[in-house]
Amino acid sequence: MTNISRRTLLKASAATAVGVAGASAVTSASAASKKVVIxxxxxxxxTAAQYLKKMDxxxxxxxxxxxxxxxxxxMSNEVIGGHREMESIHFTYxxxxxxxxxxxxxxxxxIDAAGQKVMTAGGKSIAYDRCIVSPGVDFKYEMIEGYSADVADSSIPHAWKAGPQTEMLRKQLVDMKDGGTVVICPPGNPFRCPPGPYERISQIAAYLKKNKPNSKIVVLDPKEKFSKFGLFMDGWKRHYGYGTDKSLIQWIKKSEGGTVTKVDVATKTVTCEAGTFKADVLNIIPFQKAGxxxxxxxLTNDKGWCPIDHKTFESTLHKNIHIVGDSSVASPMxxxxxxxxxxxKVCAAAVASLLNGVEMVEPSxxxxxxxxxxxxxxxxxAMVYAYKDGKIIKVKGSGGLTGxxxxxxxxxxxxxxxSWFKNITADVFG
Ligand SMILES: Cc1cc2nc3c(=O)[nH]c(=O)nc-3n(C[C@H](O)[C@H](O)[C@H](O)COP(=O)(O)OP(=O)(O)OC[C@H]3O[C@@H](n4cnc5c(N)ncnc54)[C@H](O)[C@@H]3O)c2cc1C
Structure with a gap:
C-alpha cells in the first residue's frame, strides 16, 4: 500500500480553502475503498464533490x-425583474x-449514522465512510396562518428556491396591471441570502419604474434593519423616490407592525399589526430552518439548524457526517x-485528510x-474568515462594503x- 503524500494533500487543502481553483491532486492506493456520499x-x-475528486x-x-x-x-432575482432569462441560471450534472x-x-x-448508510425513496441503501450533507433550507410555513407549501406552489410563490416559483412570480408581475400593488414579506433572521429580499425589491422596482410606473411595492418586514441597509436605502432614494410621497417602495419595519401573521389566499390579503394589505402580486418569503x-x-439543534465543528464541518451530533451550506451553523458566515x-472546499479538505489519516491545515x-x-x-x-479557538471568526480589516x-x-x-456568477457556477458545475 502506498501512503498518501502528506505534503501534497496539505498543499491541496490550503490551496482550496479560500476558493483557489486548481488544487493539486493526491493519490492514495489505500483510499480506493473510501466512499463519500453527498x-x-x-x-x-x-462543490464538495468536485474538490474531493480533485484532492484525492x-x-x-x-x-x-x-x-x-x-x-x-x-441571479434569480434578475429573472424575476425581467433582466435575464431562466435558462441562464440552469445547470446540470x-x-x-x-x-x-x-x-x-x-x-x-x-441517514443511518450508526450503520453509515444513506437510504433513498427509490429503495437504495448507499454505504459511506463519510457523508456530506448540504440540503439547503426548508420553510416555517406555520408562522403565517393560511400559508403552506401547496399555496406557495400554486398561487403565492416564495421563489426562495429557484425554479417554477421563480417563473410564476415573474409571470404574475408581467400580468399585473399598471397601478397594481406588489406586497413582499421578507423573513426574520437567520435566512438564506440576507440581502436577497432587498435585491428582489430593487429588481422588481426597476421593472415597475420602466414598465408600470403607477404601481407600488409594499414591504412588510419582521426586522428593523437588513444587510447593506445604508446602501439599499440610498439606492432606493436615488432610483425609486424612497422617502418621498411619490416613492415606489413603502417599507414597514417590525416596530411599525410589519410582521405578517396571516394570509387570506383567495384575496391575496395579508395581516400584520400595521393593518391588512391587499396585493395584486404577493411574495411571502417564510422564516427558515435546515433542509x-x-x-x-x-442533525439539527433546538433552533432548527445543524451544529458542526467549525474546522471539519463534522456534525457535533453524529460522527462521520459533515454539514455545509445553509443548513449548518457557521456564523459569522x-x-x-x-x-x-x-x-x-474546507470540508472536502477535512474529509480527504480524515480518510487518508493526515492532519489538515488551518482553514480560511x-x-x-x-x-x-x-x-x-x-x-x-465582502469578508474573509479565519479559524481561531475552535471558531470561525471574521478577519479584522478584510472585506467591507461598497463605498x-x-x-x-x-x-x-x-x-x-x-462575472462572479460566471466564475462560481463554473467552479461548482463546470
Ligand atoms: C433570491 C436569492 C438570491 C441569492 N443570491 C445570492 C448571491 O447573490 N450570492 C450568494 O452567494 N448566494 C445567494 N443566494 C443564496 C444561495 O443560493 C444559497 O445560500 C446556496 O444555494 C446554499 O447552498 P446549499 O448547498 O446549502 O443549498 P442548495 O444550493 O439549495 O442545495 C441543496 C440541494 O439539496 C437537494 N436536496 C435537499 N434535500 C434533499 C434530499 N432529501 N435528497 C436529495 N436531494 C436533496 C436540493 O434539491 C438542492 O439541489 C441567494 C438565494 C436566493 C433565494
Missing amino acids: VGGGIGGA PSIDVTIVEYNKDYYTCF GKLQAKGINVVYDKVTG KIAFDAG PKSGYAANSQA WVNTCYSVIAPGDGISV AYDAELRKREELYAH
Whole structure:
C-alpha cells in the first residue's frame, strides 16, 4: 500500500480553502475503498464533490440529488425583474459525471449514522465512510396562518428556491396591471441570502419604474434593519423616490407592525399589526430552518439548524457526517452560495485528510454578496474568515462594503456581480 503524500494533500487543502481553483491532486492506493456520499447536489454538495475528486481522485464520490436540473438562486432575482432569462441560471450534472463523480437522482429519506448508510425513496441503501450533507433550507410555513407549501406552489410563490416559483412570480408581475400593488414579506433572521429580499425589491422596482410606473411595492418586514441597509436605502432614494410621497417602495419595519401573521389566499390579503394589505402580486418569503433531511437524520439543534465543528464541518451530533451550506451553523458566515462554496472546499479538505489519516491545515474562508439595485448600480459586501479557538471568526480589516455613490464604481460592481456568477457556477458545475 502506498501512503498518501502528506505534503501534497496539505498543499491541496490550503490551496482550496479560500476558493483557489486548481488544487493539486493526491493519490492514495489505500483510499480506493473510501466512499463519500453527498446528500444534495446544490452549491455546497456539488462543490464538495468536485474538490474531493480533485484532492484525492481515488475517493469514490456519489451525490444523491432529487432534481436533474439545478437553477441557481443567485441571479434569480434578475429573472424575476425581467433582466435575464431562466435558462441562464440552469445547470446540470453532466460535467461532474464526466469527472468520475457518481450522480444518483433520488430523494434521500434517511441517514443511518450508526450503520453509515444513506437510504433513498427509490429503495437504495448507499454505504459511506463519510457523508456530506448540504440540503439547503426548508420553510416555517406555520408562522403565517393560511400559508403552506401547496399555496406557495400554486398561487403565492416564495421563489426562495429557484425554479417554477421563480417563473410564476415573474409571470404574475408581467400580468399585473399598471397601478397594481406588489406586497413582499421578507423573513426574520437567520435566512438564506440576507440581502436577497432587498435585491428582489430593487429588481422588481426597476421593472415597475420602466414598465408600470403607477404601481407600488409594499414591504412588510419582521426586522428593523437588513444587510447593506445604508446602501439599499440610498439606492432606493436615488432610483425609486424612497422617502418621498411619490416613492415606489413603502417599507414597514417590525416596530411599525410589519410582521405578517396571516394570509387570506383567495384575496391575496395579508395581516400584520400595521393593518391588512391587499396585493395584486404577493411574495411571502417564510422564516427558515435546515433542509428536512437534516431533521430526519437527527442533525439539527433546538433552533432548527445543524451544529458542526467549525474546522471539519463534522456534525457535533453524529460522527462521520459533515454539514455545509445553509443548513449548518457557521456564523459569522452568512447563509450564502459563496459561503457554501467556500465551506464545501474546507470540508472536502477535512474529509480527504480524515480518510487518508493526515492532519489538515488551518482553514480560511471567503464570502462576497453582490446585489444590483438598478441596472448599472451594483453594490457588495465582502469578508474573509479565519479559524481561531475552535471558531470561525471574521478577519479584522478584510472585506467591507461598497463605498459612497460613484457612477463608474457602481457600473463596475454590476460587472463584478455578473462575472462572479460566471466564475462560481463554473467552479461548482463546470
Ligand atoms: C433570491 C436569492 C438570491 C441569492 N443570491 C445570492 C448571491 O447573490 N450570492 C450568494 O452567494 N448566494 C445567494 N443566494 C443564496 C444561495 O443560493 C444559497 O445560500 C446556496 O444555494 C446554499 O447552498 P446549499 O448547498 O446549502 O443549498 P442548495 O444550493 O439549495 O442545495 C441543496 C440541494 O439539496 C437537494 N436536496 C435537499 N434535500 C434533499 C434530499 N432529501 N435528497 C436529495 N436531494 C436533496 C436540493 O434539491 C438542492 O439541489 C441567494 C438565494 C436566493 C433565494
